[in-house]
Amino acid sequence: MGGRMMSRITKLAAVTLAAATLVASASLAQAQTRVLRYADFGPDRGSRAEVIKWMDSEMRARSDGALGLDITWGGTLLGAKNAIDGVGNGVADLASVVPVYEPGKLTAWRVSDVRQIADEYVGMMATYELMTQNEAAIKNFADQGVRYVSNFTTGPTQLLSREQITNLDELKGKKVRATGSFGKAFEANGAAAVSMSQPDVYQALSTGTIDGTASYAYVINSYKQYEVATHLTTIDMGQNLGWGIVMNGRVWDSFSPEQQTMMTELGHDATLYMAQKMYEDRTQIMDTLRAGVDGITIVEHDGDPAMKSALIEAAESAGMEWMGGARDQGLPADDLLAAFDAAVAKYHKEMEVQGYPWAKK
Structure with a gap:
């Protein structure tokens, strides 16, 4: 009996030791994970938030647990107006940033807002290519102590209004909520x-107080603007493309070559994933609005070609004001715009011939 008792004790000790070893191993793995502080100025919801959380999951998986994100939402670590400086100074390791909110910072990025590009995939991938391959753009980020990682977008801009607005005569005299190049x-x-x-x-x-608003599908849906304005006119004005994710330059330099390669690939994939999410969410939202929400159905109109052309031409003309500011900072504005136009043409042709990458899966 004593032998059996000792055998049981030995087995129990072995099980206990094995469990302790597993816990210790898990704790060690967790301790070895380098957690990077990520600051986002928005709430933890929507496509942007989903992409950031996807990046965290993918980063941990692709680095075998060596890297991960600690995400702070709602601007509690860095707000939209100080995110670039905050990342450059090391307050956060990565952040969502919008250069237009910090004038004079990352001016090269804003070349992507000069043109009126309605397609999420074309606009985002062209911007990603320029920001990661153009020497002047890369230096512009480095001068602020940061490195470009990935891109966001608002999706294309349409016109939501209380009454039908489909041509220039109907637009005349109307009060429309619009900012930046769109407002002009x-x-x-x-x-x-x-x-x-x-x-x-x-x-x-x-x-x-206003007759209409230049808006995006996700904004119309999330703010329930369809309840008070039921006419939606397709004008296919551009997206806001000059915003996304940056990383502290010193943090990037501290990575191993393998980690830098992984982060470069992850930034590309996150940009593509964001394009897919925005396209799919926009399509789903529009289907929902057409079917009706709480008994309210959107009335869709196709904007008159003359109105579309006039708005897009005027917006691009206003966007060209970027050129002067870029030149004042010593940036090769003409070269940047030419390179961006070439990238847009490349991805537009690719999309027309091959379709969207996610549709092939």
Whole structure:
């Protein structure tokens, strides 16, 4: 009996030791994971947030647990107006940044907002290629102490309005919420551009303070703007492409060559994944709005070709103001724009011939 008791004790000890070893191994693996601080100014929802969390999961998997993200949402670590400086100074290791909110910073990136490109895949991949392969663009990031990682987008811009607006005559005199190049384009074509934040648009449409808004599918849906403006006119103006993810330059330099290769591939794949998500989400949202939400159905209109052309031409003309600011900073503005146009043409042709990459899977 004593022998059996000792055998049981020995087995129990072995099991306990094995369990302790597993716990210790897991703890060691966790301790060996280098967790990078990621700052995002927005909430933990939507396509952008999903892509960031996907990056964290993929980073851990592709690095065999050596790298991961600690994501801070809602601007509690860095806001939209100080994210570039914050990453450059090491407050965060990576962050979502919008150069237009920090004038004079990462000006090369904003070349992607000069043209009016409605297709998410074409615009995002052309921007990614330019920011990762053009020497002037790479240096522009390095001068701020950061490195470009990946790209975001808003998706194409359409016109949501209280009443039908399908041509220049109907647009004339209307008050339209629009900012930047979009606002200047509407003003150049007889409308009054009104600047306001998205949370204020619903009330402004409801009360008639504005007649319409230059908006995106995900904004129309998430802010329920379809409840107070039921006419949606396709004008296919461009996206906001000059924003995305940057990394602290010293953090990048501290990576092994293998980790740098992994991060480069991950940045490319995250950009492609974002393009896919935005395209699919936009398609799904539009199908939902057509079917009706809470008894409300969107009335769709195709904008008159003359109005579309006039708005796009005016927006691109306003966007060209970027050239002067870029030259003032010593950037080769003409070369950057030519390289971006070439990349857009390349991906547009690729998309027309081969279709979207995710559709092949």
